Amino acid sequence: EVQVVESGGGLVQPGGSLRLSCAASGFTFSSYAMSWVRQAPGKGLEWVSALSGSANTAYYADSVKGRFTISRDNSKNTLYLQMNSLRAEDTAIYYCAKGGWYQTPFDYWGQGTLVTVSS
């Protein structure tokens, strides 16, 4: 059974940093791209970042480029999102999802972790 479980969310001040983690199981982790998608309170879905299975290609939304870094440890079946210079508008539930690549949907999602940026 495919499972993805996020952790690391919380309350952080504007300008601060946070690292999210996503533990995956039930599939060959290194063979699949992985992504982060966020949802601000009461709003729609916004793709944030994606990383290829081999970690050699990463993509970012313009809204986070230069502030967020996606990475993965295939030996630990874990995806990460390092978030720096956080802003109030980064407040959202962050979902980890399997997939999210060219011609590939987000086929399995975690339950999400809430990030709140506020003073």
Place this chain on the structure above:
Amino acid sequence: DIQMTQSPSSLSASVGDRVTVTCRASQSISIYLNWYQQKPGKAPKLLIYAASSLQSGVPSRFSGSGSGTDFTLTISSLQPEDFSTYYCQQSYTTPWTFGQGTKVEIK
């Protein structure tokens, strides 16, 4: 960026109704259009991928069609558990983009 526009933004329907949600892309995306269902407080769930392929485990009352710029999600006979918000998403090119969502409510 490719803009995805869903219509309607919301609709009211009764159990047993046939429901159609449309999604339009700002440029051609071939067949690389996916549909998700999201219930309140829950993660999205993939329903349809590549415009018309049903994800494993999804009831056959859900179907998708279209190519190029115009796509449709159809629920043939609405069930109580289908009252949710539905999102389309293009996987043709980065940045991957979603529609604004269509909320299906009980009439």
